[in-house]
Amino acid sequence: MTPERGPGAVRIAAGQGFWGDWLEAPYRQVTGGPVDYLMMDYLAEVTMSILQKQKSRDPSLGYAKDFVPLMERILPIVAERGIKITANAGGVNPRACAQAVAEVARRLKLGGKLRIGVVTGDDLLGRLDGLLARGHELRNLDTGRPLSDVRDRVVAANAYLGAWPVVDALRRGADIVITGRVTDTGLTLAPMIHAFEWPADAWDLLAAGTVAGHTIECGAQCSGGNCLVDWERIPDLANVGYPIVAARPDGTFEVTKHPGTGGRISVAGVTEQLVYEMGDPAAYITPDCIADFTTIRLEQAGKDRVRVSGVRGRPATDKLKVSVAYFYGHKAVGTLVYGWPDAYKKARAADRVLRQRLADLGLAFEAIHTEFVGADATHGRLALEDVVVDDLPEVQLRIGVRSPDKPAVERFTREIAPLILNGPPSVTGFAGGRPKPEEIVAYWPALLDKSMVEPCVELVEV
């Protein structure tokens, strides 16, 4: 069934659940049937630090680069059909991203036909010292420590903006809204606020739009992807349909997908997505409102169609969440594969040998972590209680180390390969060569007074 437009309904299609999601999804969403908006979420916590690094090397970068060729592919279609786009692909350089998209649009002879909205103001990196000096400590929400502990190692700092600056861009006629760190849910909520003219204190409605955003922000994860319930009978995942929200002015909405696509939209599957990354379900806090997930009512309204209603909300807080990325140290992970007989025993013996060698070398690590893939890597001792480890046909030894000391991590990477010839037998799987030490950029969640952050909206005419 095609998502119905219905009286006053707005159809918002999810095109990317994260940066690196299926490239075909946005194209299929704008061609597979009628939609009004395409929403694409690109930013995870760690993404901002990668982008900040790219921008420091080249000031014209710092956004999700593959957004531009994607736009090149779909712009003629969205321009013709009047589909609007909200995407946080701008990363730490939304203006550069918008310029790149504008150039593509001009090349496609869409000059005069498109307006790009740019949302900035989330980037706090250049303002950190000022904020700290004024007494905003940006204490870590998990540990309680003040940011001054790691200030000299900070590589990115962004406030999470909500839906309202995106709404502002849409009201000013933007066809494509490119943002920095706007919340995933805000990208879906904004078109609803804009279309239905919801007031800023309509907390139940804002919460409903937020729930809609949470439902589709991970793309196909609510339409049959990564769905545990009845997973073997979910049809045609190769052709999976990404979700579409058909929203109504009263805050009710339906989750559906284009006809003829694979996957499944069911109450059970949508429920799995609703509880994904959930904290206290009665207080799902965003910049726009607090949504109460214990009020959500779901019903199967037809094949591949789930109706959502009843959502209640409360006033937003006076804080914004801030995501700080800071340099933490180094890590490396090495693997070797041991074969039958006694695969598990051999892998364990190799782990003991390796650990003794690391100790004999006097290398200090913050952590050494061993897993036996094929036995305990995902379920730990819970799995070992259920399996006859002596019979396993093969086991991968996977051992990782973490340290502030880069040379120690580098030395560790030299200790894996020798085990092939000087450790326990029947070992293979070293084609990838020596493991590469990786920089760890860690995530520091904090809160900041809303009044300290001023979102900025600009328009770029194509």
Place this chain on the structure above:
Amino acid sequence: MRRRSSKRRVRLVELAHARSGDKGDTANVGLIALKPAYYPILVKLVTAARVARHFKGMITGPVERFELPNLRALNFLLHGALDGGGTISLKTDAQGKVFSTALLRLEVELPR
């Protein structure tokens, strides 16, 4: 002859499905009843303390539980489950994606 017990042991995988994710070093597991009738059983038997025992040695912090009767679901927060979480973690499952099915291994006793 062994006397037939008045209870039968079942794994949660027969009563529920689940999805898990991460927030920093905390894994969340949403446990969803496969049938409406199973939800009260989950509420009664799958307590925070029971889940903490199940994951003993695998997590360093406490377990919190929240109820969502409207979705027939329980949400568990497993603190200190991810070796620091995100980019810090050395675990294969640094984002806690399969804590969901690890919880479904838990055995509960049901009346026959």
